[in-house]
Each structure stands twice: as C-alpha cells, then as structure tokens.
Amino acid sequence: MKKIETDVIIIGGGATGSGVLRDCTLRGIKAVLVEKDDIASGTTGRNHGLLHSGARYATKDPVSAKECIAENRILKKIARHCIEDTGGLFVTLPEDDQGYHDMLVRDCLNAGIDCKEISIKDALRKEPNLNPSIRKALKVPDATIDPFRLAASNIMDSVERGAVVFTHTEITQLITNQNSLTGVRCFDRHRDENFEIYGKVTVNASGIWGQKICEPAGIGLKMYPSKGSMLIIDYRINNVVINRCRKPSSGDIFVPGDTVSLIGTTSKKISYDIIDEPVVDDDEIKILLDEGEKLIPNVSKTRVLRAYCGIRPLVALSGNMDGRDISRGIILIDHKESDGIENFITITGGKLMTYRLMAEKATNLVCKKLNIKKKCLTRKTPIPGSEKIFFNKRKLKPFQGFSNSVVGSTIYRHGTRAEQILQSNKKGSGLICECEMVTDREVKYAIDNQLVKDIVDLRRRTRTGMGPCQGGQCAYRSAGLFTEYGETKGEEAVKMLIDFLEERWKGVKPTLWGDSLREAEFTYWIYQGLFGIGNLTKGFGVKGKRE
Numbered sequence: 001m002k003k004i005e006t007d008v009i010i011i012g013g014g015a016t017g018s019g020v021l022r023d024c025t026l027r028g029i030k031a032v033l034v035e036k037d038d039i040a041s042g043t044t045g046r047n048h049g050l051l052h053s054g055a056r057y058a059t060k061d062p063v064s065a066k067e068c069i070a071e072n073r074i075l076k077k078i079a080r081h082c083i084e085d086t087g088g089l090f091v092t093l094p095e096d097d098q099g100y101h102d103m104l105v106r107d108c109l110n111a112g113i114d115c116k117e118i119s120i121k122d123a124l125r126k127e128p129n130l131n132p133s134i135r136k137a138l139k140v141p142d143a144t145i146d147p148f149r150l151a152a153s154n155i156m157d158s159v160e161r162g163a164v165v166f167t168h169t170e171i172t173q174l175i176t177n178q179n180s181l182t183g184v185r186c187f188d189r190h191r192d193e194n195f196e197i198y199g200k201v202t203v204n205a206s207g208i209w210g211q212k213i214c215e216p217a218g219i220g221l222k223m224y225p226s227k228g229s230m231l232i233i234d235y236r237i238n239n240v241v242i243n244r245c246r247k248p249s250s251g252d253i254f255v256p257g258d259t260v261s262l263i264g265t266t267s268k269k270i271s272y273d274i275i276d277e278p279v280v281d282d283d284e285i286k287i288l289l290d291e292g293e294k295l296i297p298n299v300s301k302t303r304v305l306r307a308y309c310g311i312r313p314l315v316a317l318s319g320n321m322d323g324r325d326i327s328r329g330i331i332l333i334d335h336k337e338s339d340g341i342e343n344f345i346t347i348t349g350g351k352l353m354t355y356r357l358m359a360e361k362a363t364n365l366v367c368k369k370l371n372i373k374k375k376c377l378t379r380k381t382p383i384p385g386s387e388k389i390f391f392n393k394r395k396l397k398p399f400q401g402f403s404n405s406v407v408g409s410t411i412y413r414h415g416t417r418a419e420q421i422l423q424s425n426k427k428g429s430g431l432i433c434e435c436e437m438v439t440d441r442e443v444k445y446a447i448d449n450q451l452v453k454d455i456v457d458l459r460r461r462t463r464t465g466m467g468p469c470q471g472g473q474c475a476y477r478s479a480g481l482f483t484e485y486g487e488t489k490g491e492e493a494v495k496m497l498i499d500f501l502e503e504r505w506k507g508v509k510p511t512l513w514g515d516s517l518r519e520a521e522f523t524y525w526i527y528q529g530l531f532g533i534g535n536l537t538k539g540f541g542v543k544g545k546r547e
C-alpha cells in the first residue's frame with residue numbers, strides 16, 4: 001500500500017480545514033489535506049454566506065460577537081474578492097418586541113460593532129421591497145461571503161506553496177500506536193485505491209462528521225446535529241442583508257448573493273445517522289415563506305429556485321439544549337487532554353466567517369506540539385485573487401473580445417486571477433453558462449488549477465448551473481468540455497452529467513410549483529426528450545423515468 005509522510009495531516013476540506021492548511025503552509029510546515037468529497041462540499045457550501053457583523057450574536061453570545069466583528073474586518077481585507085460589502089439592516093416589525101432594538105444597539109456597541117439607527121424612509125429607500133410597516137431600522141456592517149471561493153482560494157494558495165491535497169478521498173481509519181495517533185488510512189474514490197498517510201500531528205477539521213471519525217478509535221466527541229434549511233429565490237430581491245430585529249428564529253434573514261437572494265433559516269435537531277443525506281421538509285419551506293413574507297411581502301410572488309440545508313457543526317457540551325441555544329463559539333480540543341491520545345487535535349464549532357481565527361488557534365497548537373516558533377501570517381496575507389491591485393476601467397481594456405458582463409463576472413469570481421483566465425492562449429471564448437456568464441476559458445482554468453474533477457466541482461468553482469436555469473443549458477456543454485480538454489472519456493462525461501443533474505434535482509424537487517415546475521419540465525425535455533438520458537445506465541432516479 002502506498003505510504004506518504006508529512007508533518008501535519010488535515011481531515012476535511014471545508015473552510016476550517018482549508019484555513020488550517022494555509023496557515024500551516026504559510027508558517028513553512030509540510031501539510032497534507034484529505035477531503036472525502038470536494039472542497040466546500042460539507043457545511044461550508046451549505047449556509048447563508050453571511051459575513052456576520054456579530055450583531056446577530058451580540059445579545060446572547062458577546063464573545064462570538066466580538067470574534068465576528070474582528071474577523072469581519074480582517075476578511076474584508078484579505079479575502080476581498082469573496083466578499084460583497086453590502087451592509088446589513090436589523091428591522092423591527094409591528095408585532096416584534098419593540099424593546100429588542102434598544103437592547104441590540106447597547107449590546108452591539110459593547111461588542112465594538114458599529115451600528116446606527118436610520119429612518120424608516122432611508123431603510124425603504126435602500127430596500128424598496130421591505131415591508132413598509134416596519135417600525136425601526138438599524139444599520140450594521142454585515143456583508144456577504146462566497147464560501148466556495150473562500151475555501152478554494154485558501155486551498156489554491158496552499159497548493160501553490162507546496163501543500164498536498166487529496167479530494168474525493170475518504171479517511172477510513174485513524175491509525176494509532178499505543179496512545180499516539182500516527183496516521184490515517186485513506187480511500188481514493190477516483191483511483192479506487194487505498195493508501196496511508198503518516199504525520200506528526202493530525203488535525204480533525206471534519207465538522208459534523210468529527211464524531212464519526214473519532215468514535216471507531218474510541219475517542220469521545222459528541223456532536224449535536226442541528227439542521228438549518230434555506231430557500232433560494234431567482235433574483236436579488238434585496239440589496240443588503242436584512243435581519244429581523246428579534247431573538248434569532250426561522251425565516252428572519254434575507255441574504256443577497258451573486259445573482260440570487262436566500263431566505264434562512266430553520267433549526268431542527270436530526271438523528272446523527274442521517275447527516276449524510278439530510279432533506280428539507282415541507283413544513284420548513286412553509287415557515288420560511290410565511291415568515292419571509294412578513295419581512296419582504298413580494299416574496300410570495302417570486303420563483304423559489306431551490307431548497308437546501310446544512311448541518312451546524314455544534315458540539316453537544318451539555319444535555320437537552322435547543323440547537324439555537326448551543327454556543328457558536330470555537331471549540332479546540334487537544335485529545336491528549338480529553339482522551340489521552342497524543343498528536344491529535346479537533347477544531348470545530350465556530351462559523352464560516354471565523355474560519356481564519358479557528359485555523360490560527362489550531363495551528364498555534366500544532367506549532368506547540370511540533371516545537372515550532374513561527375507566527376501566524378494569515379491576518380495580513382491576502383488569498384489569491386484578493387491582492388490589492390484591483391482592476392480599474394483602463395485595465396479592463398486588454399480583455400477585448402469579451403463583453404463587459406463576462407469580464408465583470410470573471411473578475412467578481414476570481415478577483416485578480418481573472419487576468420490569467422481572460423488572457424489565456426486558449427482560442428475560444430464561448431459562453432458555457434449564460435445565467436452566470438461562465439466562458440470555456442474559465443472552465444479550463446478551473447479544471448487545470450482548482451482541483452475540479454467533475455461538473456459538480458465545477459459548479460462550486462464557477463457557479464455553472466447555479467443560476468435560474470439550474471443547469472438546463474450549461475450542464476451538457478460542460479460535460480462536452482470535459483471530454484474536449486482530454487480529462488474525461490465520453491462515457492465518464494455522461495455519468496458525470498447524470499450525477500450533476502441528480503444533485504441539482506435534489507434541491508429543485510421540494511420547490512416544484514409554478515415557474516420552477518415549468519423550468520424542471522423544460523430541463524426534463526432537454527435531457528430525456530432530446531438526449532434520452534434516462535435510458536442510459538442511470539437515469540433521473542429510476543431508469544427511463546423521473547422519480
């Protein structure tokens with residue numbers, strides 16, 4: 001069996017694992033990261049994408065609130081191409097506790113979060129779709145963050161600096177020797193191959209899956225699986241993040257992101273056995289739409305594109321709590337102290353937007369264990385794409401042959417790396433995804449530089465298939481490009497296409513009414529009617545039929 005040696009092994013390629021990899025690499029520590037699926041395919045790719053100002057936590061969890069505002073300021077500098085500095089509002093509806101607003105102002109100021117009451121007129125000018133009967137509005141420095149871009153850029157930087165990353169590779173066993181963790185056994189799904197990695201320290205950044213990884217080795221890590229469901233609507237119904245000014249509850253937040261907006265979120269405890277296949281329930285959709293409509297009445301007239309859910313990586317520190325009551329604080333566990341196992345660390349809890357701080361804390365402990373005295377550099381070192389030199393109008397001139405919307409979208413997604421994509425020597429400049437303005441050059445770049453192995457991975461790097469058509473037009477073109485660029489044989493590309501459609505179908509299925517149903521029918525006729533995809537080995541669910 002192949003054996004690899006390194007200093008640090010990182011389990012999980014979500015924001016936390018990607019951040020630990022980058023922090024280690026910047027400190028000159030040799031590291032290998034293993035991810036069972038794709039980068040950001042876990043909870044990192046299944047949240048609101050809110051760059052919290054901390055206001056949401058200010059009243060209940062001031063420690064988290066302070067961490068949020070500090071990281072909010074850092075990430076706006078080092079990850080600027082992943083962030084849209086939209087700003088945020090907390091609005092009070094007539095039926096809400098009118099005293100919550102003043103309490104929030106007080107707690108925000110105590111946590112160092114800039115907040116300012118604005119007039120209802122100003123709030124409605126900013127957000128014309130807001131419920132006009134709001135009573136108060138508070139402005140906070142919330143923003144939005146693209147989790148896929150963030151994790152992929154951390155990984156890309158690390159790989160460019162010498163780190164090794166295995167995606168679609170599962171850690172199947174922790175290897176222990178007496179009371180020390182010495183390595184991990186892995187299974188690479190693409191190569192159908194088992195191998196082992198030996199390291200001096202192993203960092204478990206596997207989020208909600210942490211319990212599954214630790215249990216077989218007799219390490220006690222109890223997670224609390226709290227599911228949160230969200231809905232995506234087909235256009236940006238709001239410009240800034242809109243929060244309802246009350247104790248966090250279902251359907252109280254609207255987050256704009258790229259070309260769409262989303263409504264979040266519910267909180268439901270689920271059984272740990274179903275963390276790999278959680279589903280959005282009908283009652284969750286109803287509550288999100290009913291509550292969402294109170295903030296933005298027009299929501300009932302929009303088209304819901306899809307529903308999805310994520311599971312919060314909360315640690316069950318004590319008995320019978322509600323998911324919303326468990327702290328979102330960062331949990332760093334040295335398993336030597338908790339379980340007597342040397343060289344094994346778990347970093348979990350926290351939030352997407354505190355990933356850098358989580359990574360800093362975990363890497364400080366790694367350094368202590370390896371007796372390395374190197375300072376953390378991630379506070380000030382921008383991730384690739386977010387370097388200071390940004391494009392101005394004059395600099396866009398060289399990208400002739402592309403429309404402004406293509407150039408703008410490429411810059412939006414890749415920051416300074418857009419230059420490399422748009423000026424590559426590749427001949428074509430064909431548009432692959434009209435919803436998100438993705439060109440074949442961007443697809444090639446993602447395959448070559450961003451560990452893209454299939455169309456689902458491609459969606460996470462480029463947003464291909466994330467827009468209103470949900471893959472109807474772009475998926476078959478992408479499959480064609482995988483074969484054209486020599487990465488994939490025809491049959492594999494077809495399988496890839498089917499996997500992509502089934503993945504998209506999961507999110508579309510709970511929202512099949514009105515225009516979404518019409519669009520799904522249209523997509524069905526393209527793929528089944530035109531291509532006969534259901535007659536191939538694996539169809540849209542059952543062979544030859546839709547589920």
Ligand SMILES: Cc1cc2nc3c(=O)[nH]c(=O)nc-3n(C[C@H](O)[C@H](O)[C@H](O)COP(=O)(O)OP(=O)(O)OC[C@H]3O[C@@H](n4cnc5c(N)ncnc54)[C@H](O)[C@@H]3O)c2cc1C
Nearest residue numbers: 012014015016036042043044047048050171207228352353
């Ligand atoms: C509904 C909801 C909304 C949220 N909204 C926000 C928000 O707006 N802003 C915010 O900051 N935070 C938000 N969060 C929290 C945030 O999403 C998470 O805290 C964060 O993404 C966790 O990242 P992670 O890397 O620790 O875990 P994950 O992203 O889950 O990464 C763990 C990775 O480990 C991999 N893995 C598991 N087992 C193995 C194995 N055996 N071998 C190899 N790899 C393995 C998984 O595939 C996964 O990719 C939200 C969470 C939820 C559920």
